[in-house]
Amino acid sequence: MIVTEAELRDQLRRPVAGAKVTVAAGARLSPAARDFVKQFALVLVEEGGAAEGQAGDWDHDAVFPVALSGETPRCTQCGTGVTSKPSALTQLNSSHYASKTHPRIKLRGRVDSLHARVLWMQRLAHEAGEEALVADLASLAAYCRELISAEYNERPAAELRLAGLDPDTMHRATHDPRSILGVEHLTLDHHDDEIQHLLNLVRTESREIEILALETFPSPHDHGATICHALNRISSAFYYLQLRRAAACR
Incomplete structure (x- = not known):
């Protein structure tokens, strides 16, 4: 399931920094939605779950801290999709690779x-x-x-x-x-x-x-x-x- 920027905006009368928005469990954000979340530092809350980043939800047994998922990541330098990662690059976030x-x-x-x-x-x-x-x-x-x-x-x-x-x-x-x-x-x-x-x-x-x-x-x-x-x-x-x-x- 892909969540769009428009769907996130529908939940907020007026976007403010740190506001909470609800998404379906396992949902992915569209590129525009990711930019919207980043712009206002929105807190994502999975339906039936706790807010991501909320105090207390981090204090648990070890799990890998990043999720390698999303669309084909792009290089931050040239902007093209990376299908075979060179050893000099690593994943900056779910959508971009960057130099180490x-x-x-x-x-x-x-x-x-x-x-x-x-x-x-x-x-x-x-x-x-x-x-x-x-x-x-x-x-x-x-x-x-x-x-x-x-x-x-x-x-x-x-x-x-x-x-x-x-x-x-x-x-x-x-x-x-x-x-x-x-x-x-x-x-x-x-x-x-x-x-x-x-x-x-x-x-x-x-x-x-x-x-x-x-x-x-x-x-x-x-x-x-x-x-x-x-x-x-x-x-x-x-x-x-x-x-x-x-x-x-x-």
Whole structure:
């Protein structure tokens, strides 16, 4: 089933950024409909399902974060359909291939690497018997997949929530840890364990990725702005976990 721009417009009296539109399960958007969704950062809701990108729907077991479906993808450089993909190209979205040096592909690779490190830390936390940390790292790994999915599908990223905390609460805790968690800001050395150092490493890496995202999606930008903001908050989440571990060891 193909959903047209006219069918989406029929659901909206006046298009506004972030509005929800309903589509049939498994439906595909026409090229004009995709442009309409991108222009207003619309949130697609499958009939009988949750809104894509809505907070909470991303926190689940691992699934491949992008769907390789749609019409024959076109090259972003020459505009022609790509029936046999050269090794130097990769899928930018469901309808276009791009060079592997494209800024969005570079950003996607860095988020993928962050995802791999989070999974590694989760394994170490499991071996150490820190099951609360295992659960939080599972959520952060899922959120990395959410960011990849949001970038690929060109939609707003969902809001990060960790252990019942919204991102703004975590952000405040990382700026005033003494009043909220009862510990000072952290300075690590050789006495700290491997997990604490890895949490610190991914915190710094997520800051670097945020800068890359800001270069990839210069302001103003619709869905890209939510990805940049999400990367800022995910670095706060890693630091929050560092502070929480430090507080637990007092």
